[in-house]
Amino acid sequence: MKTVTVMPSKKKKSWAKWTIHLFPIPALVIYGMFVLYPILAALSYSFFEWKGMSRGDFVGFQNFVTLFTTEPYGSMFWNAFKHNVLYFVLQMVVMNGLALFLAFIIYQKIKGAEFFKAAFFLPRLLSVIVVGFLGKLILNPNFGTLNIILEKIGLESLQRAWLGDPNTALIAIILVNCWFGLGFGVLIFLAGFQSIPAELIEAARLDGAKGFTLLRTIYLPLMVPSITIMGVLTFIQSFEAFELVYAMQGSMGEPYYSTDTLAVFFYRLAFGSSTASGTTAIGLGSALATVLFLFILICTTVFLRFANKKDVQM
């Protein structure tokens, strides 16, 4: 900021300077009251003993120890963790890969680009409850569209109870999530392509670059910022995956914990399973949320550091 030396008296100057500090205040107040305070209060629960819904004594890290060393929590944690990893990998490859490709196609100025953009984005408007319900409908073993289509094209052998089979249930849910989030990725990547200066591409073309070389030397490096942002958002969203799993398979990660994720596991601990018996383990739930938070925080920070450095090199 260069200081501007025109008219204003010193007094007015310092007044104006001071007022700028009011700018972040409304955001800080609301965010502090309704996000930071309740979360910090709840995180502190992880250091207390809980009997049902009443808080007991301070127990230090006991809840964390229990979470990792006592069965069934220990194995549930790692089981859910693996599912989150799969969630992330599949979304990166299928959803973001496809979105990148579709964005590239639209970037080639195809006809009806506006329509396609809108069509891809439409599912994103729906409530997760609706998405989950539609997913269950289409994957229904008896009258779901997927099995019917498989039958019509003679692939009966592939038919299965997608959401009831532990081998396919999680993948099915992740693919529904990809369906839901695809359009957002397309638009982000499209923005990335459109921000590439046309001169750069022309210059590369004149140098004789085309096809794969053009892609590797010009497009991909310049897409790094948008890929980074989608990567980080997908990472956070994958490790917080809850709503869709809950809408489709309930709080038990059915069948047989094959769709359990860390956030679903957290919900089960903190609020009890959604059926009649509402046993809660608030201390363990808070401990799990703390671990999850730290994990996401560390990974995101490390990743962004790494991405920024690479950025600078280019």
Add this chain to the structure above:
Amino acid sequence: MKQGAIWTRPFYYIVVFAMATISLYPILLMMLSSFKTSVEIYKNPLGLPTSFSLDTYRTLLSKIPFTTYFMNSVFVSIVSVVLIVIICSLASFYIARFKFSWNNALFFIFLLGMMIPIKLGIVPLFILMRDLGLINSLWSLVFMNIATGIPLTMLILTGFFRTMPYELEEAARIDGAGNLRVLWHVVLPLMRPALGTVVIINFIAAWNDFFFPLIFITDKVKRTIPVGMMSLFGEHSADWGSLFAGLTLASLPMIVLFFIASKQFMEGLTAGAVK
């Protein structure tokens, strides 16, 4: 490009058509199924309904105060989005355009909210809302939408503010404009695409949120559409036609709005998000 063009173009069209079909089909299926009975859905899942009678919709609308829910949802979503844009513009302007030593830390704190399930703090939140007298008030939802929308909004707006050239701003300052005037007359007009992104993302989130209304709102006349819709799941578990009609009704306002504002939506998202 030129050589591959003979087959690449058709290939491109096949891909986008296929993906568009996949994107749109479930929504179409939902709408078609709302005209069917449970038995029809079961016996003839993919076919067209035998009649397009609006009876299901009529009974549904007579049973639930849809207009009330709709108005509540509109109020909550619009107020939330307007406030979030104002509040976050101010804060991200501060973070991105000034270099106070604590700015990075401040930005970081704002982002933390993305990484933790806010549901965790529901009991302290409930107590807070009660002490503020906001239980059963739509304002509890507005505050929650603003607070939970802040991390992503700050991320987008701050990123965008940072990429803007300083020259214009300086010119305005030489003319003697203060901070607010610079923000309002110089910076924000250039930010329209990013603001569009922020508006859309927050509007969708506010419109579809059902967890907080479920907890903070017990008064029936203050329910929002998603909560009203959730009660349908219990009431019509055996009557899929009504259920689909309910889902369609709940989704329709967003879809209509989307078509009306599609262009702004798209431009906003396209131009905004990256940088």
Add this chain to the structure above:
Amino acid sequence: MKKINKWLFMMPLLIVAALVGCSSNEEPAKETAPVSSTDDHRVEEVSLTIGSWRTEDVAKYEKVIALFNEKHPDIKVSFNPTKNTEYNTVLNTALQAGEGPDIFHLRPYAAGLKLAEAGFVEKINDLQELSTYPEEALIASKDAEGNQYGVPINLSSTQFFYNKKIFADNGLEVPQTWDEFMQLNDTLLEKGITPIAMGTKESWLLSLLHGIVGPAIYEGNDFYKAVLAGEKDFTDPAFIESLQVMNDLKKYFPANSEGLGMDDIRTLFVLEEAAMFPLGSWEIPVVLEMNPDLDFGYFPIPSKMGTKTVTTWVDGSFAINANSENKEAAKVFLEFLTTKEFGELFVKEFSMISAIPGISSDNALLNDLSKSTESEATPYMWVTNFTGGDPTTKTVLETELQGMYLGQVKQEDVAAKVQDNAKTWFAPFQK
């Protein structure tokens, strides 16, 4: 400059003012209510709210409230249910903050008593009319010290429903012995009819099925009593056999049973594509709503020992919030819930079995079932006694059963896991 600075100063003020203005928007609404009630101070009007997970019963409870208001016009009641799966979260959050509805639907047995233990539920030991209720009904909301917390509303029972037409067309009769039951299944299978509408996608259906079938394999009430006395546990061979039988039944389930949930199996039964439907009494009105002409009955499951059982428990009680400001009025409403008038209306409107003794219904199916619950009942022990522990023993059973049906767990291991869990908290096993 001046203008802008003023603006700057005004900005936060404006925001604060806007917020205050908005919250004061709420005030008039609050104020008007008391004003109107002081207007007619002949009767002091009280408003009660009821929390529940029965979203499907809104219209029915309106009739209940109307009947209540005939006698007590001065007490306004509003029924505000929350979706079943979110009810615990919503209620627990409000209770922990010292709020919540005046009256709420209490989950039966351990789950509800946990709320009482935390001090959220008002004792209603002095509610005279409860003395006529059978002990089995009261126990659902009574703690170890004998304090009563809830007025039981309905009994639920689980048993096999069957399609009378399919049975008649194939010359089949209601089975009188366990062997007949198994033969019946085989006959149906041979004729290409799905014998049992059941799916394993939602695990709660599995503990429910075990609640019906289990007592037919181990010695029903005897085994139950022995478990309560700590004489037998879940490593007992008879119990393991009951799990084996559960697994054997899988071949009588519909195709793709691992992917079928509640809605799917109900539809199969309603569309007459499956002959039997092992589920709870609460399904009767739902099935009839989908197909009013469906001719179906029920049978108690015949056991290997020659006895017959239907499995019963109390499904819910109404209790008073200990933090309610209208406890007196709430008590008046709870008293009303013990009256014959309510019982008769309940049976008629809800098509469920009333917990009030001696209430009969016009619905023959329901009447017979109601009699069965008096003469052939065995407790649904997973609900009545095993909803303790973390996760609950019931949860462990149903999840492991799901694993068993998916071929990932052996029945011995299911039994061992259930036993291990129960041992951590179930007093008779800790001796």
